[in-house]
Amino acid sequence: EVQLVESEGGLVKPGGSLRLSCAASGFTFSTSTMNWVRQAPGKGLEWVSSISSNSGYINYADSVRGRFTISRDNAKNSLDLHMDSLRAEDTAVYYCARGRYYIDVWGKGTTVTVSS
């Protein structure tokens, strides 16, 4: 079964840091472009970051560039998102997602809350 499972999110104070992880199974992770997509409470979807199969191409939304870092470990079939300098507006459900252009596999999501 193709599956993406995000690590538990959490409550973080503004200015704090958090790392999200995603474990992939059931498909060839090492040849797949991976993404993080988020959804603020009651809002729509926002693409956050993507990383190519060999980590050679990385892209970020303007809203997180310089604060978030995406990385992957193909040997461990895992995807990470390091989030620094967190803001209230980063509060959202974060989805790990597969797809070079459109997303054909989504994780169930993990909730990140930034609040004092």
Next chain:
Amino acid sequence: DIQMTQSPSSLSPSVGDRVTIACRASQGLSNSLAWYQQKPGKAPKLLLYAASRLESGVPSRFSGSGSGTDYTLTISSLQPEDFATYYCQQYYSTPYTFGQGTKLEIK
């Protein structure tokens, strides 16, 4: 960035109705458009890509059309399980952007 605008924002159709959702881009997409369905508390699900190609396992009552800047998602005969929020997404250029969503609510 390419702006994506969906209309309407919400709709209250009845089971069996034909439903059309529009998505307009701020510039041409060359059919680089996908549609997703999202139910409350769940991850989105891919319905169509390349504007009109049905993802495997998606019922044939879902179809997509359009070109250039204007695209539509059509549900030919609405079923109870289709009440959800639908999003379009362009992948013509980064950052890949989504529409704001169209919520189908039970009348």
